[in-house]
Amino acid sequence: MSLSLILLQLVNGVHYGLLLFLVAGGLSLIFGLLGVINLAHGSFYMFGAWIVWWATTTTGNYWFALAAVVIFVAAGAWVLERAVYRRVYESSPLVHVLLTYGLALLLDELRSALWDDEVHSLAAPESLRGFIDLGEGLPSYPLWRVFVSLLCLCLALGLWWLSARTRLGAAVRAGVERREMAEGLGLNTPRLFSCIFILGAVLAAVSGALAAPISSVYPGLDSQALILSFVVVVVGGVGSLSGAFVAALLLGVADTFGRTFLPEAASVAVYVVMFAVLVWRPEGVLASRR
């Protein structure tokens, strides 16, 4: 086990963790602010991947397809929030679970009806298909992964800026902390909820679209993304963006190392981390909430 292999896996893990953060960050915000357990969150990730595959094969341009993902998913999330989610904000978690479980099933069937149930592969955009030479004795690293990691980092920074430096972010933080108080002070929560829901959905979809050239496009993507981002939220703490960031990186690295060094138990690695965190700090690694 050479040092370069460990370094390479570390880079891969961070890359995976950053993608995970995009899905889980939105989910965590939706939990924290809207109080909704969204089992359909993985479906946005899935649609991101499928729409980008479909639009790329139809138009031949990945960037155009990425724009299509943002537009379609934002529109879909807006409709869903207005038509369905808004009706259950005050209901119990059990109602959320049922509702979003049903939605996840419907969205998966919609995906199946729109396209098919096959596995599809997607090439990265031509300009980013190359490799970066890391030097003597090291394997070259795909340019696309570097680009995706950087883009995710930028998006994470943008989220941090949005959360820490803007009025919207302040409103969100106030809403997560004490929703009733924030409402009492005149916060327009319905509009805020719509914004955050759409933001979360679009982030998840972009993550799916960015991951598609690496991991290919297949039917089970929704459950996979959903459950991993649940684990991230448990580890990071509900409603905490920084917690989700740390947790996503931690789990991304854990998963990648598990796959490399212990392939039989790889899928369980993230859960082991989660249980460890639960013992160590049940409220999440950063334990920022209240």
Add this chain to the structure above:
Amino acid sequence: MFSRRAARHGARGGSGASADGAWLLILVLPALLSPLLFAEGFELQRLARFPIFAMLAMSLAFLVGSAGLVSLGHAGFFAAGAYGFAMLAGSCGAPPLFGAAGGLAAATATAALLALASGVFALRTRGIYFLMVTLAIGQVVFYALLDIPFFGGSDGIFLCGAPAQFFGLDGSRSYYVLVSASFALTVLLFWFLRRSYFGRLLRAGEIAESRLEALGYAVFPLHLAAFTVAGAVAGFAGALEAMRFRIVNPELSDWHVSGLLLVMVVLGGRGTLWGPVLGAVLIIGAEEVLVTRYPEDWRVGIGLIAILVALYLPGGLWGSGLWRRVTRSIFGRGGGGDGDGRSMAFAGADSLTVNGDGRSVALVGEASVTSHDVGSSERRQLMPAGAARKKLNDNDGDGDGRHVSGHFDGDGDGDGDDGVVVNDGGVDGDGDGGVVVNDGGVDDDGDGEGGRLK
């Protein structure tokens, strides 16, 4: 005594309520056994899916309804039982370790142990977290079964050895009788558990956890016991499922199964004995019909059912007040109380007193008085009576009007949450529907769910 208890517990907790007793077995069992007359072989094995899922739903409903623990990983224990049976009583090659009876016991024990071990982790959390952690537990089981070659991978395991036979019946008839008997035993078990001191403590914990702790009860072991019992019954049902077509595969622990179980529990009525059975029969029936009619996109139907239940029937069919509203509309008046099952939360402390244990009655009486005084008197002055009552429906005791908030200060002593309460009172006053008002206000649409949904 009986009727008083029923009135006091309302529809949800009413172990003594007439529509929810174990005596209904007398009506259900003949119906359950009747397929023995006209069906055989494969058909019987297919039909056995109904009682098996009814058992599963009952075990989950015990967690959700009595203890207020919403688990999304119940299929994991189901699969653990199924694989436990397959490996211990149906292994090929080497002669199996156990016969059918021993295998059932061993499979149940496997699932119980798994539930006990994972419950230690999961029960460190509540609400949303608990849901996510149990989902993760189910996924760990799923991936373990899928990825570890020992468990046969995605193909699963075929069981070897001849199916058990008894009473001179053939294999599938014996099997069907066994499943029916197991179902009846499960009904009796949960009927007993819900009436038992343990079941009452669980319900008390769901209503007012902090009060129960103030009385000196540790909630964690109670919850752990409930989680283990539910897991054990799920494992037992899993063993029966393994015997059904003598094959097991990782799909048994798919989280969609756990989701489907929750739909059954809620559709039927989660706080009742027979509701989950009804829910299981309806959902499995719907699934069978949909799969036959629309083999390609049958999940649309299940998804729609889940959404409709969530939006319009969150109180469930059985004993949600729906039944009482129907009888009331026919006979003029229905059962006791205000008929929406919400009064129970107000009488939360009182419901503890019906255990017949004189010592704890006194204890409960005193403590409930003090907790009312300390916890709620200031709030009552600040709030309209209605709001005060709804405030008590707020289970986690932090006075924020939301059942799950990720933190549990649990003392209700106004350590800063009071700001919220005052605000609530103000919002109530001008009637524009703050959170707490909405919480109870859901009931205005007449579905009997109230603010007490868990």
